[in-house]
Amino acid sequence: MTWRIALPLTLAAVALLVAIIICLYRKRQREKNQMCLEEETVHGAKMQDPEASRSRNLPLHERQHEELGWRDDSLVYVNPSLDPDSASPKLALSEDGKSVRRLPFAQELPDNPGRFDRDPCVLGREWLSSARYYWEVQVGHRKAWTLGVCLESLVRKGRVPKSPQHGLWALELYKNALWALAFPRVRLHPPEPLCRVGLLLDCAAGRLSFHHVVDGSLVYVFTGLPFSAPLRPFFCLWTLDPQPLTICSGQQPPEALDPPQGQGQERDRDIPPMGPMFSLPQSSPPL
Numbered sequence: 001m002t003w004r005i006a007l008p009l010t011l012a013a014v015a016l017l018v019a020i021i022i023c024l025y026r027k028r029q030r031e032k033n034q035m036c037l038e039e040e041t042v043h044g045a046k047m048q049d050p051e052a053s054r055s056r057n058l059p060l061h062e063r064q065h066e067e068l069g070w071r072d073d074s075l076v077y078v079n080p081s082l083d084p085d086s087a088s089p090k091l092a093l094s095e096d097g098k099s100v101r102r103l104p105f106a107q108e109l110p111d112n113p114g115r116f117d118r119d120p121c122v123l124g125r126e127w128l129s130s131a132r133y134y135w136e137v138q139v140g141h142r143k144a145w146t147l148g149v150c151l152e153s154l155v156r157k158g159r160v161p162k163s164p165q166h167g168l169w170a171l172e173l174y175k176n177a178l179w180a181l182a183f184p185r186v187r188l189h190p191p192e193p194l195c196r197v198g199l200l201l202d203c204a205a206g207r208l209s210f211h212h213v214v215d216g217s218l219v220y221v222f223t224g225l226p227f228s229a230p231l232r233p234f235f236c237l238w239t240l241d242p243q244p245l246t247i248c249s250g251q252q253p254p255e256a257l258d259p260p261q262g263q264g265q266e267r268d269r270d271i272p273p274m275g276p277m278f279s280l281p282q283s284s285p286p287l
Contacts, residue, residue: 075200078135079249080124080233086114086156087122091237094244097125101244102237119160123150124233124247133201135233136213138246139173140195145245146172146236147197148181149208151229160236169208169222170234171197180220190219196248203227 081097089106093099100122111117128149139145146162148170155161162168163183170181171188178194180186190212197219198211206225211218225231237245 074132075134076131077249078126078128078133080126080135080247082235082247083114083123083125083232085112086116088116088118088120090120091122093122098248099244099246100235100237101242102240104240114156116156116160118158119236120238121146121156121160121234121236123235127152127230127232128201129203129230131203133203134198136196136198136248137235138196138248140243140246141193142173142237142239142241142243142245143176144172144174144238144241146170146181146234146238147199147210148234149199149201149225149231150234151226152232154234164222164224168234169225170236171210171220172236174238178219180222182222186220188220190217194219199233201225201231203231 079098082093082100084093084097087093087100089109090103091100092103102120109115116122137147139147148168150169151167154167160168162170162172162181165183168181172179172181173194178188178190180188194212196213198213200209200211203225204227206227207221207223208225209218209221235245
């Protein structure tokens with residue numbers, strides 16, 4: 001007799017549970033439909049907003065700047081020069097200090113305290129602090145490079161420790177793989193190889209972002225940089241690739257650049273010719 005009493009109660013409980021589930025599902029659907037309607041309304045308003053229309057018509061790199069809060073009137077466009085006193089003996093700098101290439105041999109140079117003695121690295125002369133800075137670097141079709149910023153205290157004797165914990169924030173291309181030198185490292189997969197890289201440094205916010213200049217796309221963002229210490233541009237050339245690495249003016253529109261045309265192309269048009277323009281690192285002239 002007990003089962004005759006329990007069965008109706010069980011069926012009633014199941015029916016009640018099913019009814020509750022149906023009610024919750026319908027409520028969820030109504031909320032979802034309401035959200036979609038609100039999004040469509042907002043989107044329609046944006047389409048009619050002159051400011052939104054203006055933003056949509058901006059070039060990709062300018063639209064990217066606006067989305068990240070990088071308004072042109074708040075940027076300091078810098079054109080860093082390479083510091084010969086920090087340059088590795090394995091590097092040759094151009095006479096104007098804007099290009100660097102790798103040498104097949106190590107030169108005999110004074111062992112300055114600030115010179116990289118083992119890894120093929122060099123720093124920019126500029127000390128960046130308390131502002132927003134933007135500059136660009138032409139990497140062309142080099143197979144290996146490292147770009148970023150570092151603290152003045154970065155170790156320069158022996159192997160360079162490549163991580164934010166040691167005062168370096170950078171991207172590195174090596175063996176056809178692009179990495180953000182975070183801790184742990186992050187493998188990046190841009191839709192096409194980077195040929196010209198834009199760096200945006202916000203010292204006050206402690207943020208460094210890397211951009212593919214050709215299409216204005218964001219590649220990676222470092223956060224948590226120290227805002228109390230000045231930073232310096234950092235460059236490293238790991239292989240004997242004949243192409244130089246060149247610092248460019250950050251005010252040239254990305255639309256004026258040509259994307260890579262294939263692996264057989266030996267030189268981008270914006271890369272200065274090799275040869276006499278390069279000189280061996282030497283001491284800085286007295287101020």
